[in-house]
Amino acid sequence: MALVDLLLVVGIIAGVYSLLAIGMNMHWGDTGLLNFAHAGFFAVGAYTSAILTTPPATGSLATRVVGFDLPIVVGLLAGTVLAGLVGVLIALPSVRLEGDYLAIVTLSAAELIRLLIHNEAWLTTGAQTLKNIPRPLDATIPFSYDLFYFVLVWALVGVCYLLFERLSSSPFGRVLHAIRENDDVPLALGKNTYVFKLKSFGIGAAIAGLAGGLWAHYVYAISSIMFLPSITFLIWAAVIIGGAGSYTGAILGASVIVFLRQITRFIPGDVPFGDQLSYIRLMVVGVVLILVLYYRPQGLLGDAERLQAGTSE
Amino acid sequence: MTLLEANGLRKTFGGIVAVEEVSFEVDRTEIVGVIGPNGAGKSTMFKLLAGFHKPDEGTVVFDGEDITDLAPNDRTQRGLVRTFQIAQELTGMRVMDNMLLASQNNPGEKVLAAAANTSSVRDFEGTARDRAEELLQFLELWDLRDEYAGNLSGGQRKLLELGRALMADPDLLLLDEPMAGVNPDLTDRLLQRIMDLRDERDMTFLVVEHDIEAIMRISDTVIGMHDGGVLSKGTPEEVQSDERMLEAYLGGEV
Numbered sequence: 026m027a028l029v030d031l032l033l034v035v036g037i038i039a040g041v042y043s044l045l046a047i048g049m050n051m052h053w054g055d056t057g058l059l060n061f062a063h064a065g066f067f068a069v070g071a072y073t074s075a076i077l078t079t080p081p082a083t084g085s086l087a088t089r090v091v092g093f094d095l096p097i098v099v100g101l102l103a104g105t106v107l108a109g110l111v112g113v114l115i116a117l118p119s120v121r122l123e124g125d126y127l128a129i130v131t132l133s134a135a136e137l138i139r140l141l142i143h144n145e146a147w148l149t150t151g152a153q154t155l156k157n158i159p160r161p162l163d164a165t166i167p168f169s170y171d172l173f174y175f176v177l178v179w180a181l182v183g184v185c186y187l188l189f190e191r192l193s194s195s196p197f198g199r200v201l202h203a204i205r206e207n208d209d210v211p212l213a214l215g216k217n218t219y220v221f222k223l224k225s226f227g228i229g230a231a232i233a234g235l236a237g238g239l240w241a242h243y244v245y246a247i248s249s250i251m252f253l254p255s256i257t258f259l260i261w262a263a264v265i266i267g268g269a270g271s272y273t274g275a276i277l278g279a280s281v282i283v284f285l286r287q288i289t290r291f292i293p294g295d296v297p298f299g300d301q302l303s304y305i306r307l308m309v310v311g312v313v314l315i316l317v318l319y320y321r322p323q324g325l326l327g328d329a330e331r332l333q334a335g336t337s338e
Numbered sequence: 339m340t341l342l343e344a345n346g347l348r349k350t351f352g353g354i355v356a357v358e359e360v361s362f363e364v365d366r367t368e369i370v371g372v373i374g375p376n377g378a379g380k381s382t383m384f385k386l387l388a389g390f391h392k393p394d395e396g397t398v399v400f401d402g403e404d405i406t407d408l409a410p411n412d413r414t415q416r417g418l419v420r421t422f423q424i425a426q427e428l429t430g431m432r433v434m435d436n437m438l439l440a441s442q443n444n445p446g447e448k449v450l451a452a453a454a455n456t457s458s459v460r461d462f463e464g465t466a467r468d469r470a471e472e473l474l475q476f477l478e479l480w481d482l483r484d485e486y487a488g489n490l491s492g493g494q495r496k497l498l499e500l501g502r503a504l505m506a507d508p509d510l511l512l513l514d515e516p517m518a519g520v521n522p523d524l525t526d527r528l529l530q531r532i533m534d535l536r537d538e539r540d541m542t543f544l545v546v547e548h549d550i551e552a553i554m555r556i557s558d559t560v561i562g563m564h565d566g567g568v569l570s571k572g573t574p575e576e577v578q579s580d581e582r583m584l585e586a587y588l589g590g591e592v
Contacts, residue, residue, distance in 0.1 A: 200429055202435070203439050206428035215442050334489050
């Protein structure tokens with residue numbers, strides 16, 4: 026595989042992770058919500074779009090009886106909307122919880138989603154792989170398909186970046202920032218903080234759903250073990266490394282992490298410790314996280330002044 | 339014209355009765371001062387009025403409406419706004435953003451309007467900035483408008499707290515120790531401003547304050563609290579000369 030092809034694949038994955046990180050940055054960077062359900066929203070987007078755009082399985086071993094064979098754009102949109110709704114649904118009972126408690130509830134909610142996917146075979150093919158997910162314009166692209174998909178994914182990253190950046194600097198974003206700082210204050214200033222938290226959760230989850238759809242339509246086949254909590258943790262690392270509160274930081278952080286993880290896949294297995302590379306990859310992410318937090322606690326593109334404001338006493 | 343009415347408020351925390359049988363009225367354009375020694379129940383009563391605590395018994399009526407079960411944000415939208423005793427400036431937000439946050443019915447707080455950045459959003463923001471500028475100029479915070487609020491001094495934070503509450507355009511402003519940590523010269527100007535707002539904008543104030551001298555200067559009515567109840571109520575002179583208040587402050591039996 027030529028280097029360019031390799032970089033395109035890594036770039037596509039980085040784009041998908043960047044969308045996830047953008048959503049997470051709205052939750053944590055803007056609103057201060059400890060969301061650990063991101064892998065769940067990612068899964069909802071991926072499965073919704075896959076189920077809507079494939080026909081029901083046929084043959085004697087087929088388990089999945091549901092399938093709609095709709096256009097891919099319908100699937101992507103539905104996956105985005107449904108992930109947002111699931112985000113609101115999870116937030117409804119939980120978003121009033123303080124910090125750590127919200128983290129635990131959302132983490133278990135994501136696992137609940139994954140186990141539902143794993144067990145409801147009539148809908149999702151269960152433990153088996155959901156295969157033959159169509160790629161958009163698959164047969165009609167005259168040049169490298171990866172190049173096309175790379176451009177598609179990063180165009181969507183660009184649109185989402187502009188949209189979220191605008192929301193963050195709007196009066197809406199100002200209320201989210203106030204909730205992050207001290208949610209008694211916006212409450213005293215007439216803001217229904219509960220509803221703002223729900224909106225933040227829903228919007229961030231929706232973008233994770235879009236990422237899921239783009240992922241499903243690129244990789245042909247998905248299964249429930251792709252959506253383990255480790256995805257959520259990686260996105261957390263991406264947002265922290267990039268700098269919480271910064272959308273360019275979220276994109277940079279996601280790209281750095283994907284690059285670190287994917288590039289090591291192509292180290293041959295016969296180098297020393299080559300058979301343990303998958304564990305070493307996680308260690309590398311951990312080491313980068315520690316180094317960034319030690320030398321640049323605000324993250325690569327975070328705002329150091331904001332981090333230090335009010336800590337002098 | 340009664341604007342605010344507290345009827346038989348009672349609040350307990352575990353075995354402690356913080357507020358008991360507290361009833362009083364605040365008339366429109368009146369400045370009411372609340373004094374009392376530590377533990378008298380001032381802060382609890384204040385939170386009951388602002389909606390940050392729910393009373394065990396009793397009701398709060400604002401502008402003819404029973405607001406006992408309303409959330410704090412709904413009270414603010416009706417014109418009943420509080421400040422915090424310890425300035426709760428939003429440290430990681432700039433001074434100007436702290437101010438703009440307080441504007442009410444901001445169309446830009448709706449997601450779709452914010453995403454579209456409609457002209458009504460921009461117009462509202464422009465008007466709000468002008469108002470914020472005027473208030474910041476008065477509070478001598480204008481030069482600090484682009485600083486993070488966390489970088490302000492203690493006194494400046496109290497001023498920002500007051501400015502932010504005024505930005506919400508209240509009918510009744512509940513002030514929790516607004517003078518604490520503010521230098522004497524500025525205290526004078528703040529007191530003057532409060533009286534001006536009452537005279538020119540028909541605003542009503544309920545002020546909890548330890549600075550007795552300041553309270554006596556601006557209040558039309560003073561409420562003296564002790565042991566969770568209202569011990570004395572009347573003009574500043576009446577309350578000041580009430581022997582029971584003196585006893586309360588000195589810690590004697592009342």
